[in-house]
Amino acid sequence: MYYPGLEEKNVLLIGGHSNLGQHVTKLFAESGANIVIWARDTKKAEQVATEARRSNKGEVAVVEVDATDWDSVEHAVKKTQEFGELDIFYQGVGWDVLGHFLDLDPGLWDTIYERNFKSVMMAYKIVLPIMIAQRNGCFISMSSVMGRRPTPIEPVYGAFKCALIHLAQTLALDVGQYGVRINVVAPGPTPPKTLDSVSANSTFHDFMADMDEFRAIEKSFAAQIPLQRTGDPENCAHAVLYLASPVTGGYQTGQVIGVDGGWWMPK
Ligand SMILES: NC(=O)c1ccc[n+]([C@@H]2O[C@H](COP(=O)([O-])OP(=O)(O)OC[C@H]3O[C@@H](n4cnc5c(N)ncnc54)[C@H](OP(=O)(O)O)[C@@H]3O)[C@@H](O)[C@H]2O)c1
DSSP, rough: OOTOOTTTTTEEEEETSTHHHHHHHHHHTTTOOOOOOOOOOOOHHHHHHHHHTOOOOEEEEEEEETTTEEEEEEEHHHHHHHTOOOEEEEEOOOOOOOOGGGGGGGHHHHHIIIIIIIIHHHHHHHHHHHHHTOOOOOEEEEOOOGGGGOOTTTTTHHHHOOOOOOHHHHHHHHGGGEEEEEEEEOOOOOSSSHHHGGGGTTTTTTTSSHHHHHHHHHHHHHHHSSTTTTOOOHHHHHHHHHHHHHSSSSTTTSSSSEETSSSSSOO
């Protein structure tokens, strides 16, 4: 599907090759954007890139990066700038383990922080000065319905996903004057159709290790969601493209779009 105003725009995607991100990559490719996928699992990223090239529109490249490592992100930005301006940045890094706070190993707190929050701060700190200098840019990060409503089995992840909304809105105040837009998509539970479709470090490898347990959790989530089911990855991708397109999302900044079956209903 085609979103207007994205032809020849340079789009950088971290996690553009996993569960949700590969659908984001596909829509950007169909809309004629040039795409750089940042990944640790470059094999999976190359597969998604090959699919994206079938659109026969923009350029598609893969760059190896660890999104939690400053030097690695700076290096990846420099490599990406060889393609020209950084018009759009999709930050789709995420990771979690399911469990109540008192059962959660404190040894995992730092990992949850680094992947879900530090990686986003680092991306802002390195990419926003470039977008400000360009007087143009669009940054979209991925929060979660768990960042908007407390859920006992995702306590620390939910806290950082909430912090991510606060940071996005704060930064949107700073950079709007330079023509830079910052928005957030907050998905509800959106499992992959198959585990083969996700990248090596996808959180779903852990979530789906015990399928009986996973299905039970999915069922309990679905029972609380007004639409009574979990989401499709494509739904989240359309929200990202809506925000990214200057035609559909050009007057959006500091906004959070929920794609959660109505689980969270802000006024
Ligand atoms: N799907 C859902 O149910 C859901 C619900 C709410 C929110 N979200 C959020 O939406 C975003 C996308 O979710 P998803 O379902 O596509 O998740 P996913 O399948 O787990 O993908 C996450 C991506 O993060 C990348 N990543 C993790 N650590 C990294 C690091 N240190 N450096 C570079 N890349 C790293 C992984 O790439 P590599 O394999 O290359 O490391 C992977 O592509 C995440 O922020 C997630 O928290 C998802």
